Amino acid sequence: MASSTDTTRFAQFKLVLLGESAVGKSSIVHRFVKNTFDNFRESTIGAAFLTQTITLPESKTTIKFEIWDTAGQERYKSLAPMYYRNAHAALCVYDITNPSSFTKAQDWIKELKKQAPEGIVICLVGNKLDLSEERQVDEQEVLQYVQELNHQENNVLWAECSAKSGEGVLDIFNKIGRALPVEEVINGASSRARQVGSRKPGVDLARQAHSPQNSGCC
Amino acid sequence: MHQRSESNYSNNYSLLDMYKEDSEDEQNTLNTSKLDSINQQTTKEILNGDFDRYGFKKVSVHSSITNETYNDWFKEYAEFLKERKTKWVMLLKSNGLQVDSEKTIPSRFPPKSDKVKKLIRKGIPGEWRGSAWFFYAGGYEKLNKHVGVYDKIVRDTKNLQNKDTDVIERDLNRTFPDNIYFNGSLRSNQDGTPGKQKPQSQEEEKNSSPMIRSLRRVLVAFAHYQPQIGYCQSLNFLAGLLLLFMSEERSFWLLVILTERIIPKVHSKNLEGVHTDQGVLMLCIKEYIPSLWSILGKTFEGEVLSEDKILTKLPPVTLVTSSWFMSVFVGVLPIESVLRIWDILWYEGSKTIFRFALTLCKTCLESEEFQNAKPRKKNTELEQVELFQFMQSFPKTLINPNVLVDNCFKKIGGYGYGSISQDEINKCREFVAKQRQKLKNKSNSVINPEMNAQERRLLTGDDDIHDVYGFNRSIMSGVAWNNNISNKMKKRFSRKASKSSLV
Numbered sequence: 001m002a003s004s005t006d007t008t009r010f011a012q013f014k015l016v017l018l019g020e021s022a023v024g025k026s027s028i029v030h031r032f033v034k035n036t037f038d039n040f041r042e043s044t045i046g047a048a049f050l051t052q053t054i055t056l057p058e059s060k061t062t063i064k065f066e067i068w069d070t071a072g073q074e075r076y077k078s079l080a081p082m083y084y085r086n087a088h089a090a091l092c093v094y095d096i097t098n099p100s101s102f103t104k105a106q107d108w109i110k111e112l113k114k115q116a117p118e119g120i121v122i123c124l125v126g127n128k129l130d131l132s133e134e135r136q137v138d139e140q141e142v143l144q145y146v147q148e149l150n151h152q153e154n155n156v157l158w159a160e161c162s163a164k165s166g167e168g169v170l171d172i173f174n175k176i177g178r179a180l181p182v183e184e185v186i187n188g189a190s191s192r193a194r195q196v197g198s199r200k201p202g203v204d205l206a207r208q209a210h211s212p213q214n215s216g217c218c
Numbered sequence: 219m220h221q222r223s224e225s226n227y228s229n230n231y232s233l234l235d236m237y238k239e240d241s242e243d244e245q246n247t248l249n250t251s252k253l254d255s256i257n258q259q260t261t262k263e264i265l266n267g268d269f270d271r272y273g274f275k276k277v278s279v280h281s282s283i284t285n286e287t288y289n290d291w292f293k294e295y296a297e298f299l300k301e302r303k304t305k306w307v308m309l310l311k312s313n314g315l316q317v318d319s320e321k322t323i324p325s326r327f328p329p330k331s332d333k334v335k336k337l338i339r340k341g342i343p344g345e346w347r348g349s350a351w352f353f354y355a356g357g358y359e360k361l362n363k364h365v366g367v368y369d370k371i372v373r374d375t376k377n378l379q380n381k382d383t384d385v386i387e388r389d390l391n392r393t394f395p396d397n398i399y400f401n402g403s404l405r406s407n408q409d410g411t412p413g414k415q416k417p418q419s420q421e422e423e424k425n426s427s428p429m430i431r432s433l434r435r436v437l438v439a440f441a442h443y444q445p446q447i448g449y450c451q452s453l454n455f456l457a458g459l460l461l462l463f464m465s466e467e468r469s470f471w472l473l474v475i476l477t478e479r480i481i482p483k484v485h486s487k488n489l490e491g492v493h494t495d496q497g498v499l500m501l502c503i504k505e506y507i508p509s510l511w512s513i514l515g516k517t518f519e520g521e522v523l524s525e526d527k528i529l530t531k532l533p534p535v536t537l538v539t540s541s542w543f544m545s546v547f548v549g550v551l552p553i554e555s556v557l558r559i560w561d562i563l564w565y566e567g568s569k570t571i572f573r574f575a576l577t578l579c580k581t582c583l584e585s586e587e588f589q590n591a592k593p594r595k596k597n598t599e600l601e602q603v604e605l606f607q608f609m610q611s612f613p614k615t616l617i618n619p620n621v622l623v624d625n626c627f628k629k630i631g632g633y634g635y636g637s638i639s640q641d642e643i644n645k646c647r648e649f650v651a652k653q654r655q656k657l658k659n660k661s662n663s664v665i666n667p668e669m670n671a672q673e674r675r676l677l678t679g680d681d682d683i684h685d686v687y688g689f690n691r692s693i694m695s696g697v698a699w700n701n702n703i704s705n706k707m708k709k710r711f712s713r714k715a716s717k718s719s720l721v
Contacts, residue, residue, distance in 0.1 A: 014603075021451065022388035040395030042279060042549060043388075045452045046541030049606045066603045068537075073385055073451045078489050082537060086518055 019093035021072030024127040027163035129162035273398040281552035348463030355564040382449040450485035452544040497650035558619040577626040
């Protein structure tokens, strides 16, 4: 490995959130970026942009996520390609108490497979784990779906979280960070990275990691 | 401590009913104000409390400011408001319209004139706003043609359940959660009234809020009345803001007027109007703020968008600016600024949105923060996204609406966007819509919708072909009218400059 040992490596990736309205996309982002939660968050109109940095200690890598939070309603889909164009990662979010939102998340995965850059890291996310007593999306069912997908060589990650309690939120981004082609990107020889959009993600080998708010430690 | 008393709020709710009666049974004036007018007492209450006069938290998601900043601004602004009210009372009296007491809300206003326009641009008194908006937007004409229609729709849609009502239900509690009329739990938290029964859950409390119930009725009725639109997220904020100033029925009709006449198709099923208006806005930015266009008029790959590509590949900044149109600046600017723009909007029409969108862009561009955040190197996607974040957060700090309005309209010391006429906007909209239609037809004839992305890419040699922006033909070349605008602007500026130098 060519990377130096005393500097933290730095890479930046674009991540989009997709999913039915009111499943908690913005809440997940706000938990991740600001570590806050509001019971009543205003509906997102259009898009919201935020950034947050994590560090993966084992590979001494700092990853800056450039987060595109989107409006959930069906008709906003006409804007969606603009979001996931060039995306390196996508969270397809559903609400574990709402089965139709899970169907919708599956639709998004299908759409991404068809339209998004090859090699995009997709994570299926079940939110509202704090309402597990009202759960209507069975974990086994989701697991089976994900296994079937991955059987066809589609690497889809899956996680459940609660933006409200914070449970599992950071794990999702760490998981994605580990699945992203950081090595390839930093070594600059990645065909995959080139496929992920027609640009290269920002890489700055010399840049020192500047105290990220979240440590990537699990 | 929250100073405004409980009775104020319950009074407010009964006033909602009063308004309703009024609209069914037309009167000349409304007897009481829904909003308190600004005087020493109300100013003091606002300065000491947590809420503004409309029930929004002073420190809210709509504005990135502190309580101190708010108070510093409001102390001065309250004086300005009192002065404006006096001017309005004089205007009405000089037009033979009765204003008996401080509590009177006129239902008729003077006919449109330069004088009225000037007054409107400086702000309609808050307590008269609903009535003036309705009057100047042509609400009475609409209402008189449709007597009883709203009530009938409400009756017919009472138990309606469909896709639209599902989304509406999900959005009700996500509409102005930091406004005391929409989120009842704010009131119980703030009052600290002893012995007051705690609601069983926040959810229930909110559902029982009369404002939420009104919002539900208006949105469901609207979706039913305008099936080509149905429900579109952002209508909740538009209807919500209207409801703070007028009855349900009047809110409903103004929503109809807004979506039919002012921003047509912006909320339609395919959001076609969003794409059209963003195309127009981009052409305007290119024309009026070329230095900003040189930063924003690029794709993420850094490809400069030539004139013939603006509409085929709307620049990514439109992901920020489209919400400015969809919610007409609600949630984009601090509420008082939104209201001042709305004052002008109902009187002057859709050009207002473009004028202020340009004003916001230019204000962003000229701010120190933007200059610091400006792409330093190659203007890549990463740097653009930082700019987007800025363009998203910066408007929320613009607490003083007078600065915003002056910037927009003043020709000297401002941007002079008042010279962008409705006619020009209409022409440009027509042009963009036509181009988009043409491009759509062309791409439809070439691209078979059954093809997958790979096939499309092979066929077109371009990988950003998709349903909406998937046109890669160079049809639009040369925008003659746009140059006309700039010549006209130049002439006006020089004329104005020579005039003022004579003085």
